Every structure is written in structure tokens, then in C-alpha cells.
Amino acid sequence: MFVSETQIRVRYADTDQMGVVYHSNYFDYFEVGRAEAIRQLGFTYAQMEDDGICMPIVDAHARFLRPALYDNLLTVKTTLKELPIHHKIEFHHEIYNEKNELLCSGKIILYLMEKSVMKRSVLPEVLRKMLLPYFQ
Amino acid sequence: MFVSETQIRVRYADTDQMGVVYHSNYFDYFEVGRAEAIRQLGFTYAQMEDDGICMPIVDAHARFLRPALYDNLLTVKTTLKELPIHHKIEFHHEIYNEKNELLCSGKIILYLMEKSVMKRSVLPEVLRKMLLPYFQ
């Protein structure tokens, strides 16, 4: 299992007239969680794209328990429960506020694709090696 | 069953560097679908908020089958399969492109809440009456 954490400060633009973070922004926060998870491994998603791999999202799910508020410093916890062996990769996300209350949890499924031909691919070997120690 | 359709033109701002609509925007499109569904009944969500009811989202799920592209004229089909009897309301959404290909489907669960006290509420009577003929 690979777990990573990063922090996000809620922007004014993310709030809505209910006075809370509008729900679709949480999916952007999840994406930041994934990018930082890959960076903490020593790689970047930007590098993956340069190497010809892209990762379109095929399934996105989130449950909203408590609202995030403007200026809250959120912790996004991103978990990879299994090492992807095929073209599918599944991230679990949890978002906490400063009181360590769980605000939102979600699961995002992405496909690993060869960008030039948009065909299914697998995890780049360099990233697979970086992840391997967490799954032994 | 109550079914409603509305159209959305994809904006440049909605695209990402993969050349397709970034996934979290579909949740904004779903929201447009719900707003127009209520308007087609003869009511508005804005009016509901003025009447003291708000509808925070508690669960959001989407599956992405094909990408939407810049300037595509999308059809958002919004379905209410059951007349809500308690505080929970569930919308099903499907998004089609101009070739009538299904791009994305989703389900959004919202709670009906009394805004002033943030307590669970039920569907406003006026809206319930408008919906009733579709569920008989």
C-alpha cells in the first residue's frame, strides 16, 4: 500500500453561495493528491505525459460528509491499495480539515494510455519500480 | 419517472491539455441538468433557496465513456426515477454529443435541507405536486 499526503488551501473561487466548497472542486483536489503522490515517489505526472503516457479518468466517485470552508487548510490523503498490473489504476482519496475531521472520500479510476495512439498501456517501468517496495 | 433534457456548449475553459473536457466539469454540467429539469417543471432551484430549502450534494458518481470536445453541443438528460419521499433526492444524468453517442453517465444524491437551521427537510409541496403526475 502506498499512502501520500499533501495540503491544499481552499480558495475563494472554490466556494459557492451556500458558503461552502462547491462539490466539483473536490475532484480537482483529488487530482492534486494524485500529482503529489507521484511526485513524492520521485516521479511526476508531467514526466509521464512527456514519456507518451496519459491517464484519462474513467470513473469518479465521491462522498461528501462535511463541508470544507473558505481558507481551510485541507489535507488530501491519497492511497494506492494495489500495484496496477494492467491498464487500470485506482486511487483512493480522503480529505480532512484542520480538526482532522473527514470531509470527503472518493475513488478515482484511470486508464494508462499510450498518448500517440490512444491505446491501453501499463504503468511505466520506472514508476513501477518506485512503487514496488510499498507492495511487498 | 420524470425526464428532462437541456443543451450545453463546451467552453474553451472546460478543456484541458489532453484536448478534452476535464472530468470535474461534467459535474457542473450535471448541475445545469438538474436546474433545467426543475425549471421545466415550472419551478426554479433559485426559488427553492429563496423559500429556505437548500440541497447539498452528499454523493456524486460519474462514469466517462468518450471524451467531450471543445465546442461540442452536448445534451444533458436528467432523470428522476423516484419521487423523493424523505430528505434524499437522487438524480441520474447522461450526457450525449451531437452524434448521440453517450459520453458520460452519473448519479448525484442530494439532501433536502432547511437552510436556516441546516436540518433535513422534504421536497417543497409545490414541487411535489408538479412532479406527482410523472409518478402515477
Place this chain on the structure above:
Amino acid sequence: MFVSETQIRVRYADTDQMGVVYHSNYFDYFEVGRAEAIRQLGFTYAQMEDDGICMPIVDAHARFLRPALYDNLLTVKTTLKELPIHHKIEFHHEIYNEKNELLCSGKIILYLMEKSVMKRSVLPEVLRKMLLPYFQ
């Protein structure tokens, strides 16, 4: 002078906790105004990009007079005061609410660029011909 009008319904996602449309969204509305202006001429910006021209924004200015509110049906008025002869194109935008009150005015300057080499270009001949009658 070429003047075009289009309508935009304010989405919930566009509001902020002040209960009004967050300012950066008006720039997205302006972009919709430009896209619809080109469409009303009989061309599309999507077609321009397919033809190898892109139009990055080099300058954006907006003045905010009155707030737009959730569910307002806005009219975006887009004006081209001069036929562009070089690589620069300048759009003026005004946004009105349903009471015909001016909410926001702005000016966006874009460069016409040849996409493949990112060099300055000029207005595609087909679009120049469509615009010509408005400037004689």
C-alpha cells in the same frame, strides 16, 4: 463595427460565498461571447484551430459594476470595433442582466498565431471576408 449577442445562464458553480458570481468567471463568459460572435458570422473558432490558427490572450480587462446572481440569464454583447489588419484582435464585451442593467464591461486583446510554429499570423481570409461587410 460587428456586434453580436448571446445568452448565458449563471451556474451554481460560478457563485462564491459573497452570493454573487466570482469575478474570474466573467472572463469565461466573455470567451463564450467571442465564440458565439464568430459562429454568428458563419465560422467557428474550433474551425480556426483546425485550420492551424490559435488566438492566445495577451491582455484582459474587466470593470465590475453590479453583481450577477445565480440563475440570472445574462446577455453578453460582443463588439469588434475595428477589422484586424495585423496579428492583433480586440474584442469589447458588455454583460447585462434581465433588467438590462450593465453588470460588467471588458476588453480582451488576442494575438492571431500560426499554431504549428507559434508565429504571429493574420485573420484567416475566409473570416476576413465574412467581417468585411460590417466595416464598410
Place this chain on the structure above:
Amino acid sequence: MFVSETQIRVRYADTDQMGVVYHSNYFDYFEVGRAEAIRQLGFTYAQMEDDGICMPIVDAHARFLRPALYDNLLTVKTTLKELPIHHKIEFHHEIYNEKNELLCSGKIILYLMEKSVMKRSVLPEVLRKMLLPYFQ
């Protein structure tokens, strides 16, 4: 003069199909710059709103020199050139990439307003005192 700096990582959601940050996002980055400037003084904009002051934007201008790209770590430099004495406050913003190239500069004018009655107000005394040393 009061100058403050903060960093922002470009999100995937902020890019468009031209492969660069879509222009309206820079206004969101500017807003982060202002929020962090106030925080570095020892106050927060959130606290200001709790104290009954809000700051709607009346004028926004940006010039775009070079594109910001996905995953770029941007530096937002926020400058207050004058201590506001009336209801008007003017922020200057500059955004740099990791090579210290200037990507974008802008000026945002806001009004200080008493939220409850939406009447013009002045800088809260506590914030004025924090700013005073920078303007002597």
C-alpha cells in the same frame, strides 16, 4: 510599500487544449496572492469577512507575456504600493515561473464594504496598523 510572495503549483484542471494555463485562472492565482499577503501580515481575509467587511472586485486587469504550463511552480508576487485611506484598495500582482521569467502581471482594484449593509467602508484598524510600518 508592502510586498509578499507565495507559490502555486499549476493544476491539470487549469490547463486548456492549447496546452497552457487558461487565462481566467490567473485571476484566481492573484486572489491566492492577496489572501497570502494578508496572512503574512498576521491577519486573514476570512477574519475580515467574519468582522463584517467584504472586498468585492471592481476592476481587474492582466497582461499575459508567457504561458504557464502544467505542474509549473509559480511565484505570485503581490504588492500594495499605497496604504488605502478610503474604500478603495489596489493590488499589483506578478507571476513568475521557476526560471524567474515574468509570465503575467496584473492590477486588481477592490472596494472595502460593510457586508451587512453593503456600504463603502475603510480598512479595518487592526490591518491598517499591521500595514503602517511598510509605508513610513
